[in-house]
Amino acid sequence: MASKNVLKIIPLGGVNEIGKNMTVFEYGNDIIVVDCGVSFPEDDMLGVDLVIPDISYLLKNREKVRGFILTHGHEDHIGALPYVLREMNVPVYGTRLTLGLVDIKLKEHGINKAIFNTVKANDVLKLGAFTVEFIKTSHSIADSVALAIHTPVGVVVHTSDFKIDYTPIDGQVIDLAKFALLGKKGVLALLADSTNVERPGYTMSEKTVGQTFESIFADAPGRIIVATFASNIHRIQQIVNAAIKYGRKVCISGRSMANVVAVAMELGYLNIPKKTLIEVDKVDSYPNDKVVIITTGTQGEPMSALTRMAAAEHKKLEIIPGDLVIISATPIPGNEKLVYKVINQLFQRGANVIYESLADVHVSGHACQEELKLIHTLVKPKFFVPVHGEFRHLKQHALLAESLGMPKENIFLVDIGTVLEFTHNSCRVAGTVTAGRILVDGLGVGDVGNIVLRDRKHLSQDGLIVVVVTISRETGGVIAGPDIISRGFVYVRESEGLIEQARQVVKETLDKCEQQNITDWATLKTNIRDELRNFLYEKTKRNPMILPIIMEI
Amino acid sequence: MASKNVLKIIPLGGVNEIGKNMTVFEYGNDIIVVDCGVSFPEDDMLGVDLVIPDISYLLKNREKVRGFILTHGHEDHIGALPYVLREMNVPVYGTRLTLGLVDIKLKEHGINKAIFNTVKANDVLKLGAFTVEFIKTSHSIADSVALAIHTPVGVVVHTSDFKIDYTPIDGQVIDLAKFALLGKKGVLALLADSTNVERPGYTMSEKTVGQTFESIFADAPGRIIVATFASNIHRIQQIVNAAIKYGRKVCISGRSMANVVAVAMELGYLNIPKKTLIEVDKVDSYPNDKVVIITTGTQGEPMSALTRMAAAEHKKLEIIPGDLVIISATPIPGNEKLVYKVINQLFQRGANVIYESLADVHVSGHACQEELKLIHTLVKPKFFVPVHGEFRHLKQHALLAESLGMPKENIFLVDIGTVLEFTHNSCRVAGTVTAGRILVDGLGVGDVGNIVLRDRKHLSQDGLIVVVVTISRETGGVIAGPDIISRGFVYVRESEGLIEQARQVVKETLDKCEQQNITDWATLKTNIRDELRNFLYEKTKRNPMILPIIMEI
Structure with missing residues (x-):
């Protein structure tokens, strides 16, 4: 018997794993998909480049799919689009920066026919049976949003990746009032980021990193090289600000960093005065204490600019004794050895290296326990589905919700492919659909098993x-x-x-x-x-x- | 021209790397070797089981070698002995527990002819031109010692791995007076552990872990399973103490754990009343809240007892809902993903899991910055050689020494194979000898390159x-x-x-x-x-x- 007047929520990725976030919302003849991410291969996936979600379920229900809704521009939320859009060219909705980053990605894959629809925080979008509200949040990338998805059986709030930053770099604080308002009116279900649920307290504001930069820049006698994630526009802005304050020129190094910076500047998310920017070729024509190089390679990636500098294999930039290298990130689990290798090499070439063990040159983009409690308390959902985490994270998030008074039976720990069926006052596991991981190796998608x-x-x-x-x-x-x-x-x-x-x-x-x-x-x-x-x-x-x-x- | 009246110190392992610690001390016709460890293969050493130091230099000077002096029984200090003793059967000196652990290892390799000489803290040993004093220290294994090596050109203090624990489990505090006395008389050179030099402050006392155990044990409603390193005798003693306090029987699971516990009990380092110990087969005949299982597998090692329990592949022990698993260790860099996989599986089987992100169930065995400063200040060496660390650690340790007033030119950052030549008032790099890493794969030693x-x-x-x-x-x-x-x-x-x-x-x-x-x-x-x-x-x-x-x- 077809259950007609129910909302289905089906995660195709992002639960019991870090990465490849993708969640299906289905009501009657309408499907919307939140995010479309990749994950990075596990240690046992030798030679594999990327992992994307199995979208068999979407292909089978192709005619229902009204669009992809992107919450922000990180790889684990947009990276699978080039593969998925090749199979089903449906409209893509996202904020300007998010779509700008998607655009770079699709062009690299030779895809030109994507249907983009720009939205912004506070916009309301009608897609079939769904009305989607975009809510301003803070994260380690600019222009990130949470979603309030209004359905015929109730409102579902999906935080996606977020933190609560009272002093964000763009001045736009996470829209707590909106979460409160939704909570007051009544929220059927909450899907929330579990990444940092093991950490007590609050995540520090992005602004604290800027303060650390300023104090480091004030004393640095030679060149400064800062490695960070290309997508962390606010971090880059703070490096640029510190550079300007101390009269240093800024050189952007590395292809992905240059691409993202160009898009972010064009769209107005990043402000670097023209006279501050210099080309890599010009670095040597300035005194050492007048230069900052911003680059990638915080994870020790073998092909990144910093790794090549550390190994003395970079074509244009050479580490010189007296350089100060700041690694403004933490190693993602599994990358520690690669990162330490780069740090050792940098020290051996005479650079001084500042990394997270030594100073506060990084903050997380994800909410810690106290922030999660605040969101739970504001949204007051009837049902809770922890997402974005391995099982241990989802489990801890469930315990956190219980500690706030949510009944255990209203919390659903689900796997990819699990179908959750909601009515206006119930939620149940109603079977499973095909879900899994598709391995990408070179041009091959799914031919490595x-x-x-x-x-x-x-x-x-x-x-x-x-x-x-x-x-x-x-x-x-x-x-x-x-x-x-x-x-x-x-x-x-x-x-x-x-x-x-x-x-x-x-x-x-x-x-x-x-x-x-x-x-x-x-x-x-x-x-x-x-x-x-x-x-x-x-x-x-x-x-x-x-x-x-x-x-x- | 042979430099006759000089002391040579030559690290064959343990600098610019974590592991395979081995340092050669040579004067005239006498050589003593401190420690003989393995390291674990790097990510790019596919299929390799172990890495041992290249001992070409020792083999070339075979007739000079008076013995191996072991500071404690960890793999990275004793693990290469089975391979090295096969090439040169010289006497081995160590404390009782250390030699007990070496003995297990040699028997596994079918080596029965080793020449053991038991020493204890405060002993003084004469070996050719050297007089070696053994100094009581604290570390994450019992019966560890530092060395004062008296040579014709002066005294060299080698801390080996250590921490300063004012409330150690065995009641024997690190012999700070001895370090002070040596310092007062004049120390030529200090070689000191750099593992935790990036961490400010003090390492917590082992006793704090015992307090955490007690508070966890007090409330646990079901079985308790604690995973720890087999060699951490004091940790095991504290688990046993907590078990006894709360009326639980103790089951030792896993071959290496059983071996080490047997030796430690026999030698008197571990005290488990007979009536407390139960066999694995008997676990089910006690109520769940009357059992503690102590096992290995803190690093997610695929063959360890805990990993097999988590994967439901253990022959005798099954995780049951309500089990409390305590992982009393931190992941060694590179092992994070394996460890998290085990944690996820344990949660999925219904266990509750406590690991370092959630509670103080582990402390390090290595000295942090303030402890290192104390040792430097007591020993007041003329020259300093940071050891036991990657380059970044050695470099930070050098900076720490400088911050205490040591002249930069008296600090030597050396690589394996570097020959340091000391007179009573000088130190210089005097060339290099063959050094490197020999890969062990199955029975093959050195045939994988x-x-x-x-x-x-x-x-x-x-x-x-x-x-x-x-x-x-x-x-x-x-x-x-x-x-x-x-x-x-x-x-x-x-x-x-x-x-x-x-x-x-x-x-x-x-x-x-x-x-x-x-x-x-x-x-x-x-x-x-x-x-x-x-x-x-x-x-x-x-x-x-x-x-x-x-x-x-």
């Missing part, structure tokens, strides 16, 4: 042994080989004896098979693989992949 | 294409093939077309070669590799390893 990853893992651990034999079609006898080629297993030059012994093992296996009249290739290959595996494991305690190839002539 | 690692990396990213062709020895013509086999590249079933096209590319290349009378194999292989690489990159933007194999008959 578990078998390929398992093979890559196997190859990465102990390498490979290829065994080639040519066999006579007539007699079944060996005409050439066995030859053995190894890669990633042992230094062949040092282990010639071992490889020769392995060849003997294969030879004896083939002889035995011939004596036993075993001629079918599958058995032959299995025997070779088994005997060789046992031999090599006993000799080396390693398990290379063994690839027997039989040629027949 | 850069080429093998590069191949593993390549294979892990985009997989492998094998091309096999059989060619006639007489005519040079193709008799069979080309056949193409791929692994870790694409789903073959979905990409049959691509593989068939690749076969055509190889065929055409072979035809072209035949027309141009190219018969030498190297050129043939290069051409196949180049054409196929270009074709595949254009089609997929991936670069699998291409392995052309030519069989001749």
